[in-house]
Amino acid sequence: MSNDSPSTADESFTNVLTAPVRRLASPPVVQFAMGLAFLLVATTPAAADVGDVYCDTGVETGITLVFGALAGLGLPATAFFIGRSGLSYMRAGGNPEKKNDAKQRLVMSGLGFAIIVIALISPELVDKVGSQMGFAFSDCVKPI
Numbered sequence: 001m002s003n004d005s006p007s008t009a010d011e012s013f014t015n016v017l018t019a020p021v022r023r024l025a026s027p028p029v030v031q032f033a034m035g036l037a038f039l040l041v042a043t044t045p046a047a048a049d050v051g052d053v054y055c056d057t058g059v060e061t062g063i064t065l066v067f068g069a070l071a072g073l074g075l076p077a078t079a080f081f082i083g084r085s086g087l088s089y090m091r092a093g094g095n096p097e098k099k100n101d102a103k104q105r106l107v108m109s110g111l112g113f114a115i116i117v118i119a120l121i122s123p124e125l126v127d128k129v130g131s132q133m134g135f136a137f138s139d140c141v142k143p144i
Contacts, residue, residue, distance in 0.1 A: 078113040
């Protein structure tokens with residue numbers, strides 16, 4: 001019998017149970033957990049006035065420009081790609097390879113549209129949920 005294999009069924013059962021714990025206690029997982037805990041502890045005291053630092057600065061203007069560009073360029077672009085993939089699907093005829101390719105493009109275009117819409121709506125959702133929990137953003141940080 002080798003030194004690596006368990007000698008009894010009890011040791012084998014113990015090894016099976018402790019293997020996931022050893023994986024969870026690996027250095028990257030522990031480092032991530034400690035970093036997340038530090039982030040939560042470090043940012044909690046400043047949670048009452050999030051965003052007040054950025055009022056009347058270039059950051060406020062940048063946030064407004066980025067969200068305007070996202071809405072102004074992203075929504076028409078996804079509409080274009082949805083239309084293009086829809087036309088490709090209609091023109092595929094009986095070719096199943098072309099139909100599958102067009103379906104895949106249509107799904108990816110729809111996913112891109114959903115990501116853009118969620119990006120535009122999420123600040124308002126976070127603000128509403130946060131205000132009910134006693135956490136609010138300043139008025140100048142809201143992009144919409």
